[in-house]
Amino acid sequence: MLFTIVAPIWFVYYLASRDHGTAALVVGGIWALLFVWAVVTYPIRWRARRKSGKLLHHLIDLYRLLGDETISPRKLKETLDTATASGVVLDGAVFTIVDRLLVRDPTAFIPNRVG
Numbered sequence: 204m205l206f207t208i209v210a211p212i213w214f215v216y217y218l219a220s221r222d223h224g225t226a227a228l229v230v231g232g233i234w235a236l237l238f239v240w241a242v243v244t245y246p247i248r249w250r251a252r253r254k255s256g257k258l259l260h261h262l263i264d265l266y267r268l269l270g271d272e273t274i275s276p277r278k279l280k281e282t283l284d285t286a287t288a289s290g291v292v293l294d295g296a297v298f299t300i301v302d303r304l305l306v307r308d309p310t311a312f313i314p315n316r317v318g
Contacts (some may be wrong), residue, residue, distance in 0.1 A: 206216075254290070261286035274312045276304040 218227035221281040263284075268274065268282055280301050287293060304312050 257289060258286075258291050261289055261291050272313065272315070274314065275310070276301060276312050277309055279312075280305060 211230065215227045215231040215234070218224075218230060225298065236261060265282055265286060283298065283301060
């Protein structure tokens, strides 16, 4: 807040007090335009930040699910479908692998087991 609000106003005051009225007006105008732009675009940036937070939450849920010793392919498929419905973009190979896991054993998948 110090650098975005106080410092530019102080700089404009400093320029005006040193008889640089034109420079103070230009700097003040630029600061005012940037401030108005930041206020006007705040709802758009807030919506984008909220959406990216939701996408990150879905990816963290997937990561936690894959971190278990035993993974339920059915639960993994449901979590993947929920994430993609929300807007998470994943490679198509992920869905192919999960579908093969469901065909092989729909109850459990142990990633550390060989064979």
